[in-house]
Amino acid sequence: MTTLAQTKKTGNIRAQSQHKILIAASTEFVLQGYKGATVQSIADRAELPKANILYYFKNKENIYQAVLEHTLEMWDEGIGDIDPSEGPKAAIEKFIDAKVRMSFNYPEASKIYAMEIIQGAQHLKEFARTYQRKWVREKAKLFQQWIDNGEMANVDPVHLIFLIWSSTQHYADFETQILTIMNRADYEEDDVETVINFLTDLILRGCGLK
Amino acid sequence: MTTLAQTKKTGNIRAQSQHKILIAASTEFVLQGYKGATVQSIADRAELPKANILYYFKNKENIYQAVLEHTLEMWDEGIGDIDPSEGPKAAIEKFIDAKVRMSFNYPEASKIYAMEIIQGAQHLKEFARTYQRKWVREKAKLFQQWIDNGEMANVDPVHLIFLIWSSTQHYADFETQILTIMNRADYEEDDVETVINFLTDLILRGCGLK
DNA sequence: CTAAAAACTTACTATTTGGTCAACATTTAT
DNA sequence: ATAAATGTTGACCAAATAGTAAGTTTTTAG
Missing domain, CATH: 1.10.357.10 (Tetracycline Repressor, domain 2)
Structure with a gap:
């Protein structure tokens, strides 16, 4: 999944974080369903604070759409x-x-x-x-x-x-x-x-x- | 689905209500998932007050188990x-x-x-x-x-x-x-x-x- | 008819949750 | 070096929700 480009090169903090969130969110959505997956649970799995998740994605629906x-x-x-x-x-x-x-x-x-x-x-x-x-x-x-x-x-x-x-x-x-x-x-x-x-x-x- | 026995015969208010709840709950669980289906939404669909649902089933988990x-x-x-x-x-x-x-x-x-x-x-x-x-x-x-x-x-x-x-x-x-x-x-x-x-x-x- | 059992209902509570905000930190371009 | 942009975070809030408590009404059995 992780390809060369996104691994370290500066300037793509955004891409890296979003990717991490997407991976964590996928797992949570599978395990708990749309409503059952909480922003907090996604945050915990991604090892990021909840507010950070909502900095990159406007809301839960957007996370799901991205997934x-x-x-x-x-x-x-x-x-x-x-x-x-x-x-x-x-x-x-x-x-x-x-x-x-x-x-x-x-x-x-x-x-x-x-x-x-x-x-x-x-x-x-x-x-x-x-x-x-x-x-x-x-x-x-x-x-x-x-x-x-x-x-x-x-x-x-x-x-x-x-x-x-x-x-x-x-x-x-x-x-x-x-x-x-x-x-x-x-x-x-x-x-x-x-x-x-x-x-x-x-x-x-x-x-x-x- | 509804068989002869349970259609009117007195004394089975319980059976009838439970059945109605189960049908409504099934639909809600499919449409919204376990967490997304609320006791209230099940109640609305079954056309019963929420407290009545919880009179027949101790809690949401029990409803789901029954389903x-x-x-x-x-x-x-x-x-x-x-x-x-x-x-x-x-x-x-x-x-x-x-x-x-x-x-x-x-x-x-x-x-x-x-x-x-x-x-x-x-x-x-x-x-x-x-x-x-x-x-x-x-x-x-x-x-x-x-x-x-x-x-x-x-x-x-x-x-x-x-x-x-x-x-x-x-x-x-x-x-x-x-x-x-x-x-x-x-x-x-x-x-x-x-x-x-x-x-x-x-x-x-x-x-x-x- | 009556009393006990079952069914029903209203009001309430504690908790969870999505989302905001304002302050703080780091990175980037010049 | 510095300021602007980007990223990070704790504290907070309003709404939603599962479940309870305590009372009222209806049904059932004798």
């Missing part, structure tokens, strides 16, 4: 794009791979986003919503062409995207439950690969690509 | 059991069918549960967790036998359960996002069947059962 934006940016970068020329098999493989790695590497981002949606996307700005609609529509069209060309089985592309979305995200959002069921304390190195292999295998076969 | 219990009970009834004699195809079909219908008919239950898990299952009692572990282990064993008998493809049974779990639950939890993407205001009658057909088709094929 949401940060989350969506990361998400967007991480997912990458589907290259129409590569065909359905590679496209699905890459999509699953990227999403599973995101889930395991940034579970908090996934959780914050999930909670926001479950609660009705009350804080999510309109542009973020329409952006997603466009994204899904565009990718679905691509899959539909492959289907029409007989390159894969006739499965509804939109629901296929939902399936990949949900099954991958699940490992982040339901981490607690999954670990309980597996009787483990934490995920381990191999788990990422296991999940990628399992999902890729089953979904490709489900799409008639194996 | 969680109620949710898990419903869930448990709705899912039904897998009959070992029916084979993998029927088992998966029935499981998907039940879970999708639950998601569409009781999205709130699914949402409350999802939020609880995402936030680390802080309020969920130990017995509920171990119960789930047992459930999954038991079903997984069944699938494993079918695999060993060559009745279905060699897919990890535990991850298969996770996949069905997540992909079905998604239609409840991410309702808001799905509707936005589909550019719709509400789910419609046909949607349940469409989803069941899509998921059953893809997953069965993914398991080498088609």
Whole structure:
């Protein structure tokens, strides 16, 4: 996360503090929810006085908005794009791979986003919503062409995207439950690969690509 | 929801009030989260004075516990059991069918549960967790036998359960996002069947059962 | 009909919390 | 070096909230 530029260079006290606050706030929002996360608890976690938090962010709502934006940016970068020329098999493989790695590497981002949606996307700005609609529509069209060309089985592309979305995200959002069921304390190195292999295998076969 | 018995028969003012409170509380907890849902907001939604709420439930934590219990009970009834004699195809079909219908008919239950898990299952009692572990282990064993008998493809049974779990639950939890993407205001009658057909088709094929 | 039990309600309190403010400290540019 | 800009902080406040106490009304059982 922390890249070279922001590590020490003078003049970016602001950037450093804001970053520290965002990280702490993310954790608090996941653990306690929007209302349950207090400015004080965020301050404690960031090891800064409360008034300092409110010097950098006008109010709690603004902190949350910043967290949401940060989350969506990361998400967007991480997912990458589907290259129409590569065909359905590679496209699905890459999509699953990227999403599973995101889930395991940034579970908090996934959780914050999930909670926001479950609660009705009350804080999510309109542009973020329409952006997603466009994204899904565009990718679905691509899959539909492959289907029409007989390159894969006739499965509804939109629901296929939902399936990949949900099954991958699940490992982040339901981490607690999954670990309980597996009787483990934490995920381990191999788990990422296991999940990628399992999902890729089953979904490709489900799409008639194996 | 409201069954015959509790509709009027005298002597169950308590049951009726508690039920009304539980329904209102469920909605509030989904919309505002645990901390964000206030006793007053629950009271308003239930159309009862706040003190009356606290007459029936000692405190907010107790209301939430009751909501969680109620949710898990419903869930448990709705899912039904897998009959070992029916084979993998029927088992998966029935499981998907039940879970999708639950998601569409009781999205709130699914949402409350999802939020609880995402936030680390802080309020969920130990017995509920171990119960789930047992459930999954038991079903997984069944699938494993079918695999060993060559009745279905060699897919990890535990991850298969996770996949069905997540992909079905998604239609409840991410309702808001799905509707936005589909550019719709509400789910419609046909949607349940469409989803069941899509998921059953893809997953069965993914398991080498088609 | 009556008395006990259950249900309901009003008024209040202690605590928590988001946010402000004014003073103080440090950093930056000239 | 110095002043302007930026950053830091403790003290404070008004509003919101969970929960209580103590009384009144309604329901139930004999």
